[in-house]
Amino acid sequence: MDKVFIEALEIECVIGIYDWERKIRQPVVLDIEMAFDNRKPAATDDIADTLDYKAVSKRLIQYVSESSFGLVETLAERCAEIITGEFGVAHVRLKLSKPGAVRGSKAVGVIIERSRAA
Numbered sequence: 001m002d003k004v005f006i007e008a009l010e011i012e013c014v015i016g017i018y019d020w021e022r023k024i025r026q027p028v029v030l031d032i033e034m035a036f037d038n039r040k041p042a043a044t045d046d047i048a049d050t051l052d053y054k055a056v057s058k059r060l061i062q063y064v065s066e067s068s069f070g071l072v073e074t075l076a077e078r079c080a081e082i083i084t085g086e087f088g089v090a091h092v093r094l095k096l097s098k099p100g101a102v103r104g105s106k107a108v109g110v111i112i113e114r115s116r117a118a
């Protein structure tokens, strides 16, 4: 299956389980792969036939920047729900990284794969 992807989308939000984390904003980074049949937009050359990565990015920037979850798991799940539920994506792979959260690591986080509810 073809994919539409969004790589290294960095968004600041409140995220974390510790008291000090509730008082600051930290970056999270999203890497997203969305299943989509790209043959139609390739044939029509029409943005209306695409899975518009700019529209998906704008929606996630709005949602994540206003969010304040404790766990990266929760935020990743909500983002996947937006992608499948609001954009009709049949299958999404989403990596949510929290850079700098663990000293000595480049980033930590989660990778999830979700399919649209039938």
Ligand SMILES: Nc1nc2c(c(=O)[nH]1)N=C([C@H](O)[C@@H](O)CO)CN2
Residues within 6 Å of the ligand: 015, 016, 017, 018, 021, 070, 071, 072, 073, 098, 101, 102
């Ligand atoms: N699996 C997870 N482990 C941890 C999380 C998390 O969201 N998921 N969060 C933290 C802290 O908030 C940490 O990022 C602060 O440095 C610890 N472990």
